[in-house]
Amino acid sequence: MDKIYKTLLFDGKISLAILETTEIVNQAIKYHKLTPLTAAALGRTMTASLFMASNLKNEGDKLSVTISGDGKGGQIIVSVDSKLRVRGYIDNPTANLPLNELGKLDVRGCVGKGRMTIVRNMGLKEPYSGSCEIVSGEIAEDFAYYYTISEQEPTAMALGVLVDGEGKCIGAGGIVMQALPGCDDETAIEAQKIIMKYGDISTHIKNRGANGIKNEDFKGLYFTERDAKYECICSQDYIDSMIISLGKEEIYDILNEQGEILVECQYCDKKYRYLEKDVKVLLGENDG
Ligand SMILES: [Zn+2]
Known part of the structure; x- marks a missing residue:
């Protein structure tokens, strides 16, 4: 079962979340016959959306994320509810591009330039909607930018999806840190340094799982734990x-x-x- 673990660091000035979403990405690959490239783009978006939904307060709340870029993959749409049931799709699931200059999947080329919109539906109240420009296309930076600019919550995020030669996801997840009220600049910089160690988060997930990262790298801290899964609510x-x-x-x-x-x-x-x-x-x- 995929997981999201959360704790506080630096005397409660920073929140930390570690997500494992390998099964969710494999389910998306199965439904949509994704290429490694579109699996990465959709998988990263689903992982970040799950993190976002983990902060929904009430049962029945849900949110949707739309990334409308002019890249090869077309529009990405993900929706998640407060029970962390996620579903999503990408307009052009068979999109493919050569690896980028770093020898990695060209998620930026898949997403392109455009806008990202987040809509939160919370009970009877009007839905809350926020949007921002796609600043990177790598998705983690885009969500971090959205949080920092639109929600005034300084955020650092690493996301990753690793796909093997057979097109199967063998490691997907993310790590997120957010500065909480009262966080000073030095602490924020320390947190940023920690996130930077997880540039290759999908390999960490593949080798150790989110559970391993939590137990080995953040030993002795108390974490909350929640399950997450790919589930469509159509009926x-x-x-x-x-x-x-x-x-x-x-x-x-x-x-x-x-x-x-x-x-x-x-x-x-x-x-x-x-x-x-x-x-x-x-x-x-x-x-x-
Ligand atoms: Zn359905």
């Missing part, structure tokens, strides 16, 4: 209501044109098929 009821909202005319247009209505969930590839008899039931029409 027959939800798709039914989506179809109904199209209106009778549109529904019959599609039906007459295609002989059926086929809805494929973008997050989990589940297929919902409606034939004429199903539509009649849906619209409450009686055969007489």
Whole structure:
């Protein structure tokens, strides 16, 4: 099971989170047939979104992250709820690019330039929405920038996804530090130095797991622990209501044109098929 561990450092001036998301990334690879490049782009976004969702306060709260860049991969959309159930997709899952000048996956080229938008839905209140420019395209820097600029929470983050020759994820996760109120500059700089040691976070996850990093590198600290998983919340009821909202005319247009209505969930590839008899039931029409 994937995990998120959290603790406080430097007398409570810095919060630390360590995330392991290998299974989640493998589930995304399975659903969307991702290349190593798009697995990295989507996997990093899902990891950062999970961190963000781990700070949601109430059950039922959820958030969505949209990264709209002009890169090869197209738009990335991720949503997570307060129970840390995450799902996501990328517009062009088969996107591929040559390795960058450092011999790494060119996630920046996959994402491109554009904007990142975060929407938090919290109960009955209006959704809270924030957005910022994509400053890097490597995703960790972008989330750190978003937190620092839009939420005034200075943040340092490392994210990584390691994929083997067969296209399977063998290590994915992240490490995040945030300055809490009362944090002084020297402490923030010390925290930044720690994060910089995890430039290759996916290899750390592969070799030791988030649990190993926690136990070996932050020995003696008390951590909270939560499970996270890839889970789509689409359902027959939800798709039914989506179809109904199209209106009778549109529904019959599609039906007459295609002989059926086929809805494929973008997050989990589940297929919902409606034939004429199903539509009649849906619209409450009686055969007489
Ligand atoms: Zn689904």
